[in-house]
Amino acid sequence: MFLLLPFDSLIVNLLGISLTVLFTLLLVFIIVPAIFGVSFGIRKLYMKSLLKIFAWATLRMERGAKEKNHQLYKPYTNGIIAKDPTSLEEEIKEIRRSGSSKALDNTPEFELSDIFYFCRKGMETIMDDEVTKRFSAEELESWNLLSRTNYNFQYISLRLTVLWGLGVLIRYCFLLPLRIALAFTGISLLVVGTTVVGYLPNGRFKEFMSKHVHLMCYRICVRALTAIITYHDRPRNGGICVANHTSPIDVIILASDGYYAMVGQVHGGLMGVIQRAMVKACPHVWFERSEVKDRHLVAKRLTEHVQDKSKLPILIFPEGTCINNTSVMMFKKGSFEIGATVYPVAIKYDPQFGDAFWNSSKYGMVTYLLRMMTSWAIVCSVWYLPPMTREADEDAVQFANRVKSAIARQGGLVDLLWDGGLKREKVKDTFKEEQQKLYSKMIVGNHKDRSRS
Amino acid sequence: MGSRSSHAAVIPDGDSIRRETGFSQASLLRLHHRFRALDRNKKGYLSRMDLQQIGALAVNPLGDRIIESFFPDGSQRVDFPGFVRVLAHFRPVEDEDTETQDPKKPEPLNSRRNKLHCEFVRTCTNAFQLYDLDRDGKISRHEMLQVLRLMVGVQVTEEQLENIADRTVQEADEDGDGAVSFVEFTKSLEKMDVEQKMSIRILK
Numbered sequence: 001m002f003l004l005l006p007f008d009s010l011i012v013n014l015l016g017i018s019l020t021v022l023f024t025l026l027l028v029f030i031i032v033p034a035i036f037g038v039s040f041g042i043r044k045l046y047m048k049s050l051l052k053i054f055a056w057a058t059l060r061m062e063r064g065a066k067e068k069n070h071q072l073y074k075p076y077t078n079g080i081i082a083k084d085p086t087s088l089e090e091e092i093k094e095i096r097r098s099g100s101s102k103a104l105d106n107t108p109e110f111e112l113s114d115i116f117y118f119c120r121k122g123m124e125t126i127m128d129d130e131v132t133k134r135f136s137a138e139e140l141e142s143w144n145l146l147s148r149t150n151y152n153f154q155y156i157s158l159r160l161t162v163l164w165g166l167g168v169l170i171r172y173c174f175l176l177p178l179r180i181a182l183a184f185t186g187i188s189l190l191v192v193g194t195t196v197v198g199y200l201p202n203g204r205f206k207e208f209m210s211k212h213v214h215l216m217c218y219r220i221c222v223r224a225l226t227a228i229i230t231y232h233d234r235p236r237n238g239g240i241c242v243a244n245h246t247s248p249i250d251v252i253i254l255a256s257d258g259y260y261a262m263v264g265q266v267h268g269g270l271m272g273v274i275q276r277a278m279v280k281a282c283p284h285v286w287f288e289r290s291e292v293k294d295r296h297l298v299a300k301r302l303t304e305h306v307q308d309k310s311k312l313p314i315l316i317f318p319e320g321t322c323i324n325n326t327s328v329m330m331f332k333k334g335s336f337e338i339g340a341t342v343y344p345v346a347i348k349y350d351p352q353f354g355d356a357f358w359n360s361s362k363y364g365m366v367t368y369l370l371r372m373m374t375s376w377a378i379v380c381s382v383w384y385l386p387p388m389t390r391e392a393d394e395d396a397v398q399f400a401n402r403v404k405s406a407i408a409r410q411g412g413l414v415d416l417l418w419d420g421g422l423k424r425e426k427v428k429d430t431f432k433e434e435q436q437k438l439y440s441k442m443i444v445g446n447h448k449d450r451s452r453s
Numbered sequence: 454m455g456s457r458s459s460h461a462a463v464i465p466d467g468d469s470i471r472r473e474t475g476f477s478q479a480s481l482l483r484l485h486h487r488f489r490a491l492d493r494n495k496k497g498y499l500s501r502m503d504l505q506q507i508g509a510l511a512v513n514p515l516g517d518r519i520i521e522s523f524f525p526d527g528s529q530r531v532d533f534p535g536f537v538r539v540l541a542h543f544r545p546v547e548d549e550d551t552e553t554q555d556p557k558k559p560e561p562l563n564s565r566r567n568k569l570h571c572e573f574v575r576t577c578t579n580a581f582q583l584y585d586l587d588r589d590g591k592i593s594r595h596e597m598l599q600v601l602r603l604m605v606g607v608q609v610t611e612e613q614l615e616n617i618a619d620r621t622v623q624e625a626d627e628d629g630d631g632a633v634s635f636v637e638f639t640k641s642l643e644k645m646d647v648e649q650k651m652s653i654r655i656l657k
Contacts, residue, residue, distance in 0.1 A: 080483045080487070080656055081653050081654060081655055081656065082653075082654040082655075082656055095650050110601070110617045110620075110621055111621075112580075112621060112625060112633075112638065112641055112642065113580075113642055113650075115515070115580050115583055115584065115600065115604075116576075116580060116650055116651055118513055118514060118515040118604065119515065119519060119579065119580055119583060119651070120543070120650070120651050120653065121513055122513045122515060122516060122519035123519065123540065123543050123653060124653055125507055125509035125510045125513070126491075126504065126507065126510060126519075126540070127484070127487060127540060127653060127655070128487065129507050129508065129510070130509065131507070131508045131509065132490060132506070132507060132508075133490065136490060361493075418508055422506075422508050426505060426506065426511060427508040427511045427512060431508075431511075432511065432512045432513075432514060432516075432606070433607075434512070435512055435514055436514050436604065436605050436607075436608055437606070437608055439604050439605060440606070440609050441608075443605070443609075444609050444613055
C-alpha cells in the first residue's frame, strides 16, 4: 500500500496535465474558430485520409472474396430487377399482340391475358419497390470500417480486423468523449446565452447579439458531430426556407450558416428547456401538441410570422418525416399555401463517413445521437436554390411538386410522388382508383362516351 | 452495432433452396435481403400485412389476390423458402444457375423445349389461380366478373362488365359448360410468348 503512494501522485499529476492540455486544445482548435466562423481545415484533411483507408479496405475484401471464389454482396441503389418503363396501355397492347394473330385496328375489349400485366407488376413490386427501401439506411458500395455497414463479414482478413479494431478504439475512446464534451458545451452555451440576451432591451443590439449567440452555438454543435459541410451559394433571407429532411441534424446544419426562426412542436425535457430559452432571444414558432392537428391555426400563425417583415425567415421540412436521403418524397402542401416566397435548399449527405438518416422506428433519439457521434464524420453538401413563388395558374400541390423537383434535381436525389407517411401507414385507396381508371379506359373507353372522368 | 451480413451460410437451407428453385447464389442473396427488409418486426416470416405495406402493391387492382398466392392452404405466414418458391415461377428460363450446369455439354434441344413447355404451364397455372378463387379448376362466369370488377373498380357499369364477361367465356369455352377450364385457358394463350411476358430478371 505504501509503495503505491509515490505512483499515485504521479498518476494524478499526469491526469491533471493531460486534461488541461486537452481543454486548451479544445478551446484553441475548436471553440474559438467556431465563435468567429473560421476553420483550420483539420476536418478536410481527416476526410481525405479516411477515404484512402476505405479504398484500401475494400480492395482487401475483394481480394479475400476472390480467394474463396465467392462474390461480394454489392448493393444496387437502382433496384435489383430489370424493369422496362412502359405504361399500362402499351404493355397490355403488347401482351395482346403477341397472343393473337388477328390485326389490331380495333382494340378488343378484354383478353384473358390482360391479367398477366397486373400479376407481373405485382410480383415486381414484391421483389423491389421504390418506397420501402427509402426508409432504411442507404447501402454503401465500399466498406467504411464500421461494422454496422458491413455485409460481407466472412471476407475480412487479419490485417483488416486490426484496422477495424483501431478504428473502434479511436472512435469510442477519443472522438466520442471529445464530441460529447463539445455537444455539452454547445447546448449549455445556447441556453445560457439566449436567456442572457433575453434580458436585453429590444433593439438592434439585442438582435445582433441573438444572431451571434445562435450562430456560435450551432457552429459548436456542428463541430461536436464532426460535420464537414460544403455550402454552395449564399443563404437568402426572408420568406420560407424549405429543405428535404433526413435527420434532426438538418436543423443544426442549416442554422449554423443562416439565422432562422424555427417551427416545431413543443417538447418536454431537455428539448423543452432549449426551446423556451431560444424563444426569449428571438421569436420562434412553437406549437402545442393540440394545436398541431388544427391546420388552419398552424397556417394562420405561419402567415402572421411571415408577413411581419421584422421577423426571421422560417425553416420548414415539408416531407414531414425522415427519408433516407436517396430520394425526395411528397411535400405536404400546407407551407405552400401561405403565399410567401419559398427559398428551397437541397441537402445531400455522403453516407461514406457516417449515415445521418434517422430510422425512427429502429432507433430512439439517444441511440441515434450516439451512433452519429461514433461515426467517422458527417459529410454533406448544401445548395441554396434561387427563390420560387407560386404562379397564377398553379395550385399549392403543383407548386409543392415544382419545388420538390428542383430540390431533387440539385441534390441528385430521386423525385418520388409517394407520401413519406407510408413509413407508418398504408397507402390510400384513391391511388388504386387511378390504375383502375387507366385500365377501364382501355377496355370500354373506345366504345362509349364517358361522362364520368 | 447491428451486423447486416447476409451471406449464404446465414440463409437456412440455402443449398437446397438453390437446387429447388434454380436461383443463383447472388440472386438468392438479394432476395434474402429483400425478405428481411419486408419483415419489419424481424419475425422471421412474412404475414399478409407485411406485403400489404408495399405501396405499389396496394394500388395494384389485383394486389390482394397476388398476396394470397404466397399463402397457400390457408396458412398465415410465409417463410423464406416459401417466398422464394413463389418468386421462382417468374425466373426467366435462360437464367439457369450456372453453377449446377456443366458448361461443356450443350443443352439438348428436347430438354429446352420441355423446359419452355413447363414454364408455360407453370405461368398459366399462376394466372389461372388468380381467376379461379374457389379452386374448383374452372373459371365460372361469376369468377370472371369478380376479377373484372377488381380491375376496373367503379369505372364501368355492371351491364358492360357482364357483356364483357359473357363474351370472354364464350370465346374460350370449347366444351360448352359455361366455364373456362384450365385446358381451355392454356389453349387460348397458346400463341403468347408467356415466358417472356411473365419473367422478371434479377440483376447480377
